[in-house]
Amino acid sequence: xxxxxxxxxxxxxxxxxxxxxxxxxxxxxxxxxxxxxxxxxxxxxxxxxxxxxxxxxxxxxxxxxxxxxxxxxxxxxxxxxxxxxxxxxxxxxxxxxxxxxxxxxxxxxxxxxxxxxxxxxxxxxxxxxxxxxxxxxxxxxxxxxxxxxxxxxxxxxxxxxxxxxxxxxxxxxxxxxxxxxxxxxxxxxxxxxxxxxxxxxxxxxxxxxxxxxxxxxxxxxxxxxxxxxxxxxxxxxxxxxxxxxxxxxxxxxxxxxxxxxxxxxxxxxxxxxxxxxxxxxxxxxxxxxxxxxxxxxxxxxxxxxxxxxxxxxxxxxxxxxxxxxxxxxxxxx
Numbered sequence: 001x002x003x004x005x006x007x008x009x010x011x012x013x014x015x016x017x018x019x020x021x022x023x024x025x026x027x028x029x030x031x032x033x034x035x036x037x038x039x040x041x042x043x044x045x046x047x048x049x050x051x052x053x054x055x056x057x058x059x060x061x062x063x064x065x066x067x068x069x070x071x072x073x074x075x076x077x078x079x080x081x082x083x084x085x086x087x088x089x090x091x092x093x094x095x096x097x098x099x100x101x102x103x104x105x106x107x108x109x110x111x112x113x114x115x116x117x118x119x120x121x122x123x124x125x126x127x128x129x130x131x132x133x134x135x136x137x138x139x140x141x142x143x144x145x146x147x148x149x150x151x152x153x154x155x156x157x158x159x160x161x162x163x164x165x166x167x168x169x170x171x172x173x174x175x176x177x178x179x180x181x182x183x184x185x186x187x188x189x190x191x192x193x194x195x196x197x198x199x200x201x202x203x204x205x206x207x208x209x210x211x212x213x214x215x216x217x218x219x220x221x222x223x224x225x226x227x228x229x230x231x232x233x234x235x236x237x238x239x240x241x242x243x244x245x246x247x248x249x250x251x252x253x254x255x256x257x258x259x260x261x262x263x264x265x266x267x268x269x270x271x272x273x274x275x276x277x278x279x280x281x282x283x284x285x286x287x288x289x290x291x292x293x294x295x296x297x298x299x300x301x302x303x304x305x306x307x308x309x310x311x312x313x314x315x316x317x318x319x320x321x322x323x324x325x326x327x328x329x330x331x332x333x
Contacts, residue, residue: 005103006031007170008076010069010091012039013282014052015107016082018143020063021056025173031064033072035091040065053147069094078103078167080137084282085110085119099127105135105158105167109191110284111291118188132160135167136184138191140246141176142256149175155243157181157188179242185233187243190225193308194248195285196292197221199263200307201252203314203321206267213329218252220307220332227303228292259285263311272315289315306331 007027009020012034023030034040034049042050043065047057066072073079074097083091085108106119115122120136123129135158145152154171156178158164168178181187197218204217225248226239239245251257262283265275276286293312296305310328313319 005077005166006075007078007080008033008072009080009082010072011082011084011107012036012049012052013082013084014143017049017053017056018141018146019080019082019107019137019171021053021058021146022171022173022176024058024062025176026170027062029062029064031066031072031075033066033069035067037067040067053143056147070097073097073099073102076102078105080105080107080167081119082107084108085112085284086282086287088112088119088122089114099123099129102129103133103135103163104129105137105156106188107137108284109138109195110288111192113287113291116291116294118185118192120184120188131184132158133163134158134184135160135164136188136191137167137171138187138243138247140242140250142250142254144256146176151175151177153242153246154178155181155187155241157184157243159184181243183235183237183243186229186235186237189229189232190244190247192284192288193225193228193292194221194251195259195283196289196308196311197225197248198251198257198259199266199283199285199289199315200311202257202260202263202265203267203311204263204325205260206264206269207322207325209325214253216332217307218249221252222248224303224305224307228296228305228308231296231299231301231303259283262286266314267321272318285311286315 008031009016010033020030020032048054079102108119112122120134138155141152141154156164156168164180168180172178222245289311292308296302310324313324314321
């Protein structure tokens, strides 16, 4: 990697906007794919994304903006995907050029519905991208706090350490600290699972459970996460590191968490459909819940997953949240 590699970000939401902000601190040019032509025009004229993190002011001369995914992929060597997992494959179907010579990093915290795989595995199996060219960008880090330039931490995972270091170097700044990891599978599954547990935390809050119960819920959630990830890909990892436990805690407790917000609405009596309609952002945990539940059901040796099972019953089987959480309290310790 002798030449200066070009970065492209795909996704015009809050996390995509935050990533472009971080990269803009260090790079002269960042390519940015946004589907909305009106948002691009607004950015060019006003210097901010009108729909997400509108307080962030960009130096537009640093941005190469396009609503053509082909244009951004062609002009980039390293692509960071920040498209909600539910819409990733439909966006990729618009791509007419190959990804085979690109380095792909996923900042997506979910499962691709069409394949039932986390994003890294999806790229590997569906697009034949070698794992050495696939990485993950994970937290604990909320886009809203990046916008405010509050001190935040990122974990960059890739089987190729030099690529992880390269991306980490371009994302770090006076308000972003980065570390690298070789646990691509574990960190990406953790990023997906923590959204389910954040929904559980939100449901509990909506039902009126207090801080004492929330602490027990999170304690059980990190152990459940470890069982799930070890069942998928067992390796030496410290589940208490910030990429796992830290990301779980910030998503479970923060008022910025869209998954917690979604769960809170369900706990207060909203139907799943009405809660989703009222939110203007995608709650990745909704889709992740079904995928995680089905993945565990398919295993020859199922892991003990009382929290995931409870959230699945509420979201997909329309069970009464109050009754399901009453039963859940008896299974936690």
